[in-house]
Each structure stands twice: as C-alpha cells, then as structure tokens.
Amino acid sequence: MSGPGVLSDRQVAILRVIGDWITEHGEAPTVREIGAGVGLASTGSVAYQLGRLEARGHIGRTGHRWRSCRLCA
Numbered sequence: 001m002s003g004p005g006v007l008s009d010r011q012v013a014i015l016r017v018i019g020d021w022i023t024e025h026g027e028a029p030t031v032r033e034i035g036a037g038v039g040l041a042s043t044g045s046v047a048y049q050l051g052r053l054e055a056r057g058h059i060g061r062t063g064h065r066w067r068s069c070r071l072c073a
Contacts, residue, residue: 007058013038014049015058019071028069 007015017037021029029037035046050066053059062068 005056007053007056010038010040011049011053011058014046014053015071018059018069022071028067031066034066 014034014037017034018028021027021033021037031043031046031050034050035041035043038046040046040049047066050059050069054061054069057072059069060072062070
C-alpha cells in the first residue's frame with residue numbers, strides 16, 4: 001500500500017462485503033458478518049479496518065455501532 005488514498009485489498013473486500021450485504025439485507029452487516037465475509041476471525045481487526053475506512057471517508061455511521069454504517073460516495 002502506498003499513499004493515503006490507496007486502499008488495501010482487504011479494505012476493498014470489506015467495502016464490497018458491506019455494499020453487497022446492504023443490497024441484499026437492507027442494512028449494514030455486523031462486525032462478525034464482515035469478518036466472515038473477508039476471512040477475519042478477529043472482530044478487533046475488522047473494527048480497526050472499519051475505523052481506517054471511516055477516517056478516509058469511504059464509510060460513515062449514523063450511530064455509534066458499526067451496524068449503522070453506510071457507504072459514502
């Protein structure tokens with residue numbers, strides 16, 4: 001990974017899981033569901049990646065929980 005705007009493969013996969021899940025279920029997945037979708041067992045690792053994506057403006061939350069996240073343009 002190089003540069004602040006470049007996403008890792010894992011981050012791209014997480015965005016894809018979130019987008020697909022929202023399309024299919026009408027709401028964001030849980031941290032565990034995201035982890036299962038990208039092959040991460042650690043919820044802490046998933047939360048870390050979500051925090052990085054939020055800081056970069058790729059996702060946002062309407063509440064405190066990650067379940068309220070949405071994809072940003």
